[in-house]
Amino acid sequence: MLKLQYCIVFLLFSCPLLAQSYSSEVENRIRQVESNLASWVEIEGQPRWTLEERLRHYKVPGISIAVIRDYKIEWARGYGWADVEEKRRVTPQTLFQAASISKSLNGVAILKLVERQQLKLDEDINTYLKTWHPSADSGKITLNHLLSHTAGLTIHGFPGYEVTDTLPTVEQILRGEKPANTKEVKPAFTSGKRMQYSGGGTTISQLILTGVTGEKYDVFLQREVLDPLGMTGSFFTQPAPQSKKNLLATGHHRNGEPVKGKYHVYPEMAAAGLWTTPTDLAKYIIETQLSYAGQSSKVLSPAMTKTRLTPYINPSSALGVFIRKEKEHTYFSHNGGNEGFTSTYLGSLDGGNGYVIMVNSDNFDVANEVVRSIGLTYGWKDFHQTQKIKTVTVPADTLRQYAGTYKLGNTTVVATFANNELRISIDGGEPLLAHFSSVNEFFFVEFPPLVKFEKGAKGFDIVAGADRFVKQ
Known part of the structure; x- marks a missing residue:
């Protein structure tokens, strides 16, 4: 009876009765992850949050999590709502848009063709392009450049299309021609000079794959990459197949409102088109780890996997994946953000x-807090990096002096004093509580760094690193 009441009262949380059960040891770790969320800064005397509390705080309908330990999925669990209106809960089978994580699986596909000798990483891409070519010369562009974001190309990301929109072809996207809703993908500077993130460049690799194989992108990726990895619930098909509709999460904006039409459609499949689950992505991660260790070759040989994970020009950017070197270990990773x-x-x-970690919201803050909780629970110190700060009480008269409007370029910051608190809004966003570590130095729990008020021409300015926001 108590469990039933728990489910009714906490509607935003997944009911334990519906979740897969694990060993008592694993269930204990899951509970620890659920109850030890922390910001980048820990205020002395402030308790940690629960996942339920933070989902409500951030207006995030649902989240799905998978944790990998010793080359195995230790647990996977969903929380909250996949679709609030339809009363569908998030389960481990709920599909989320992976957004730019798609680029990692695209990298696997391209390197599979390299391994088959159908493509060469250092060949000029114009060798493979038949229906579109870059409109300007920026030097030799190769697949190495495209996959590592060092081709010097434009178009960082794509907004997607509403479900009722007419979808452009890949060539129209690259040319910036209607019905495409982005500008032309073109060189901004000479290739190989430095890294500039470009979803446009990844879309060129999509066109190359379909041209070389003569197959539809989603069909090739399903047969040659997703299925061999065991990612059988995932797909690149855009729009999503009707048969999958009851598994799709509905996207939400930061204010908690659902995306019009539930989600956007992304014909830029290689850059943003993957629908998947944390469980399926964990299978990709594990196969990558085993292949890197020379113990598996379900899709790529160990040698090609090492090539994929080797930074190219930029020390953090490999082929469809980013490399992070922390204090204790080196990691491969990617983030994603669609509408x-x-x-x-x-x-x-x-x-x-x-x-x-996958969230059906534009707000990523809760995911960062979950990462810290995972690190704390498992003793993975690289994942749990917090700074402990003792707060002080600032006199109300001083806080009143800090209130006002501040500007730097096109960015406007508004500080408001009320109820003996100072709350600060950036470009009209939700006002955030300023916590003071000294009479003039403050921080937000939502994101770093420490910021301070300094004397200025009109009383005080706000200084954040090298940036100075001047009081108006």
């Missing part, structure tokens, strides 16, 4: 550990 969806994954290059 109404955010996600992240990370896997260690040794030890077989990692996580996947």
Whole structure:
């Protein structure tokens, strides 16, 4: 009876009766992850939050989590709503838009063709392009450049299309021609000079794959990458197949409102088109880890996997994946953000550990807090990096002096004093509570760094690193 009441009262949380059961040891770790969320800063005397509390705080309908330990999925669980209106809960089978994480699986597909000698990583891409070519010369562009974001190309990301929109072809997207809703993908500077993130460049690799194979992108990726990895619930098909509709999460904006039409459609499949689950992405991570260790080759050989995970030009950017070197280990990872969806994954290059977190909201803050809780629970120090700060009480008269409007370029910051608190809004966003570590230095629990008020021409200015916001 108590369990039933628990489910009724906490409607935003997944009912334990509906979740897969694990060993008592694992269930204990799951409870620890659920109850130890923390910000980048820990205020002395402030307790940690529960996942339920933070979902409500951030207006996030649902989240799905998978944790990898010793080359195995230790647990996967969903929380909250996949679709509030339809009363569908998030389960481990709920599909989320992976957004830019799609680029990691695209990298696997391209390197599979390299391994088959159908493509060469250092060949000029114009060798493979037949229906579109870059409109300007920026030097030799190769697949190495496209996959590592070092081609010097434009178009960072794509907004997607409403479900009722006419979808453009890949060539129309690259040319910036209607019905495409983005500008032309073109060189901004000479290739190989530096990294500039470009979903446009990844879309070129999509066109190359379909041209070389003569197959539809989603069909090739399903047969040659997703299915061999065991990602049988995932797909790149856009729009999503009707048969999958009851498994799709609905995207939401930061204010908690659902995306019009529930989600956007992304014909830029290689850059943003993957629908998947944390469980399926964990299978990709584990296979990558095992292949890197020379123990598996379900899709790529160990040698090609090492090529995929080797940074190219930029020390953090490999081929469809980013490399992070922390104090204790080196990791491969990627984040994703589509309209109404955010996600992240990370896997260690040794030890077989990692996580996947997917959220049906534009707000990624809760995912960052879950990462810290995972790190704390499992003793993975690289994941749990917080700074403890003792707060002080600032006199009300001083806080009143800090109130006002501040500007730097096109950014406007408004500080409001009320109820003996100072709350600060950035460009009209939700006002955030300023916590003071000294009479003039403050911080937000939502994101770093420490910020301070300094004397200025009109009383005080706000200084954040090298940036100075001047009081108006």
